[in-house]
Amino acid sequence: MDDWEAIQELVKQVQNHQQWTDLGLDGAAERLEQAQDSLCRQLRPMLHKIIRRMVRSADDAEDILQEVLILVMRKLGNYDPNRAPFRYWVERVTIHEVHQHLRSQCRCREILETDLLDFLEDNEEQVSPIEREPSPDLAPDAVADRRERLHQILACARDSLDEDAYTVWHEYLINGTTQEDIALLMSRRVDWVRQTLHRARLKVAAAIVSHPAILNDEEIRTAIKRCQMSENPDDWLTEGELELLNQSLATHPRQSPGWRHTNLFRQACLKILKWVEISLLILYFPW
Amino acid sequence: MRDTGDTMRDTRTPLEKQLGAEMREHAEGECLSFEQMWAVAQRGHQAPDYHRVMRHIATCTACRRAYLELRAIEHMRRRESLRRMRQLLGQHLAWVPAVGVAVAAVALAWWLWTPRSTQIAQQSPILVRPEPPTTLVAPEPKGTSTTPRLANETPRAIEPPTELPRPKTPLEREIASLKKVEPFIREAVSAFTALVAADGIRSDNRSLQAPPIRLLMPDIEQNAAIADTRPTFHWQPIEQAMSYQLQIREAGSSQLLLETTLDRIQTHYGLPPAATLARGGKYELLIIASRDGEEPITLQRRFRVLSEDERKKWEWAQRHERTHPLLSAVVYYYHLDRYTDALRCLQRAQQEYPKDAQIARWLTFVEYRIRQREAEFSR
Numbered sequence: 001m002d003d004w005e006a007i008q009e010l011v012k013q014v015q016n017h018q019q020w021t022d023l024g025l026d027g028a029a030e031r032l033e034q035a036q037d038s039l040c041r042q043l044r045p046m047l048h049k050i051i052r053r054m055v056r057s058a059d060d061a062e063d064i065l066q067e068v069l070i071l072v073m074r075k076l077g078n079y080d081p082n083r084a085p086f087r088y089w090v091e092r093v094t095i096h097e098v099h100q101h102l103r104s105q106c107r108c109r110e111i112l113e114t115d116l117l118d119f120l121e122d123n124e125e126q127v128s129p130i131e132r133e134p135s136p137d138l139a140p141d142a143v144a145d146r147r148e149r150l151h152q153i154l155a156c157a158r159d160s161l162d163e164d165a166y167t168v169w170h171e172y173l174i175n176g177t178t179q180e181d182i183a184l185l186m187s188r189r190v191d192w193v194r195q196t197l198h199r200a201r202l203k204v205a206a207a208i209v210s211h212p213a214i215l216n217d218e219e220i221r222t223a224i225k226r227c228q229m230s231e232n233p234d235d236w237l238t239e240g241e242l243e244l245l246n247q248s249l250a251t252h253p254r255q256s257p258g259w260r261h262t263n264l265f266r267q268a269c270l271k272i273l274k275w276v277e278i279s280l281l282i283l284y285f286p287w
Numbered sequence: 288m289r290d291t292g293d294t295m296r297d298t299r300t301p302l303e304k305q306l307g308a309e310m311r312e313h314a315e316g317e318c319l320s321f322e323q324m325w326a327v328a329q330r331g332h333q334a335p336d337y338h339r340v341m342r343h344i345a346t347c348t349a350c351r352r353a354y355l356e357l358r359a360i361e362h363m364r365r366r367e368s369l370r371r372m373r374q375l376l377g378q379h380l381a382w383v384p385a386v387g388v389a390v391a392a393v394a395l396a397w398w399l400w401t402p403r404s405t406q407i408a409q410q411s412p413i414l415v416r417p418e419p420p421t422t423l424v425a426p427e428p429k430g431t432s433t434t435p436r437l438a439n440e441t442p443r444a445i446e447p448p449t450e451l452p453r454p455k456t457p458l459e460r461e462i463a464s465l466k467k468v469e470p471f472i473r474e475a476v477s478a479f480t481a482l483v484a485a486d487g488i489r490s491d492n493r494s495l496q497a498p499p500i501r502l503l504m505p506d507i508e509q510n511a512a513i514a515d516t517r518p519t520f521h522w523q524p525i526e527q528a529m530s531y532q533l534q535i536r537e538a539g540s541s542q543l544l545l546e547t548t549l550d551r552i553q554t555h556y557g558l559p560p561a562a563t564l565a566r567g568g569k570y571e572l573l574i575i576a577s578r579d580g581e582e583p584i585t586l587q588r589r590f591r592v593l594s595e596d597e598r599k600k601w602e603w604a605q606r607h608e609r610t611h612p613l614l615s616a617v618v619y620y621y622h623l624d625r626y627t628d629a630l631r632c633l634q635r636a637q638q639e640y641p642k643d644a645q646i647a648r649w650l651t652f653v654e655y656r657i658r659q660r661e662a663e664f665s666r
Contacts, residue, residue: 050321053321054325054357056364056367084349085318087320088318088319088320088349091320091321091353092349092352092353094321095321095324095353095356095360096352096353096356098356098360099357099359099360102363103359106363106366106367150305150306150309151309153302153306154306154309154310157306163338164332164338166338166342167338167341167342170310170315170341170342171341171342171345172299173299173303173304173306173307173310174307174310174311174345174346175307175345176297176298176304185341186341188332201303273300273302273303
């Protein structure tokens, strides 16, 4: 049993003693105090090590450690062992306390990450596995079918992108994060993010359209029609783009055009992608 | 999220939003440890687990928050370092030109005044000089032959420096093989080598008296410290002894911790639990052998019990006896006053490097210290 496993056991004991104390059992309060002392003793060196990695001043580190230990003991009732190991929970509490402490001391307020943090605080929709309740069962067949198709698209994207491009695309898709914020988050230049994301979107769009198992010909033709009927002229396909799409649909299995026209074809695929989604909704949720 | 004009607008297509929602349901991998996040916060995309970390924090709010906080912490640390460096430079910048000029002048003077033709001849004594900081070789003790050592080393010393591979001593090799050299090891090495060097004037011919009662256990006859807090004392029987009186008191104090009288056949005594010695404590053992019609024989010996901190060093030395016998030896000797342990390690090192003059010198030094210790029976 390693140190963190031993601590996890102690946490369980403290929580049990807390319950017994709340129930007013004889001697429970004393046992709770003993268990808390024991937990503190075990936690202290582990947390001290973590804090010292972040804080240069030994005095500050000691102050923060005290604050963290007090906070952990006070908030231990909120910790749910079914959601995540205690280690992750207590590490996050520690990081947060160190951040708060340094932020209050730091003369320079213009730390860019704080904007992203503020955004996180405002955005209640994003729930982490640590905080998330077990997902409700998604039973309906239609939803399952749609999911299967989405999974096919994701696998397709995974195959067509390298690690960097997939990671940028992943962040963009899930959170709709701006290019500037992705650059900040990923420690990259904005230009690099802009270019990588654009290429990734083009590649994935082309991979989806070219994959016969994801979209059938009819769905693509419907998407093309809807694209051309758009109120925004920028969405319309050019003659060249339309021709490339039709050429691809004419081949069995579907083939992408030669390297000279690759970019144009990808551009066309990206244009019809938004209409493909509507096609999917029409398929499963007829209006 | 920051308001950046056009970029504020969510440009994802509906299909991409659907895909994003699907992906959010399935967080990539387990939650991240502090180490993983800290590595990425510090090293960015050069961190080993970078892509997995980035994809996980896209779906996990708690890890995302912790990661962003770590990034902010790292930025604050860097800015603080920069600020301190600027302060430091600001304070001491005025001295930089002066110091630079002074260093240049000294270097020029040294270069001008050093005769080119005799440079090699002047370097050789440096190589054989037995100063600990450079060669870790101590001066030879009086009365011992220096011929073998000089015969081994003098030819090397007169060779031009460019042809000298500057072979490392076994001690330097041991230090180099350690991943991390703890400060206490460095301290022991420098102190021990200095001790050996300073010991060059003593004479080995000095007569040392043997104790009147030979203590067999614990080994405080040869060592000044023991690790056990409840040792069993065992000594050689004295002829004509009628009884033995055993006393233990705190060193420098008249307060008795234990006093017992044993009959003539009982030459060992184990400390009871109530008389457990304290870690880091200093004690004095007194054994008085009463004899019929004759003066009693008394043995008085000081010793101490290793403290918690010393115990850790002792464990370190024990662990490294085979792999780093010389370092273990200096730790045993300097920090722990465990001379027989140091001797054992040096003997092991000598088996490994039989021709090394430095180890032979150290062995002589430790052996002499053990004899000295044996003679400290009446203090």
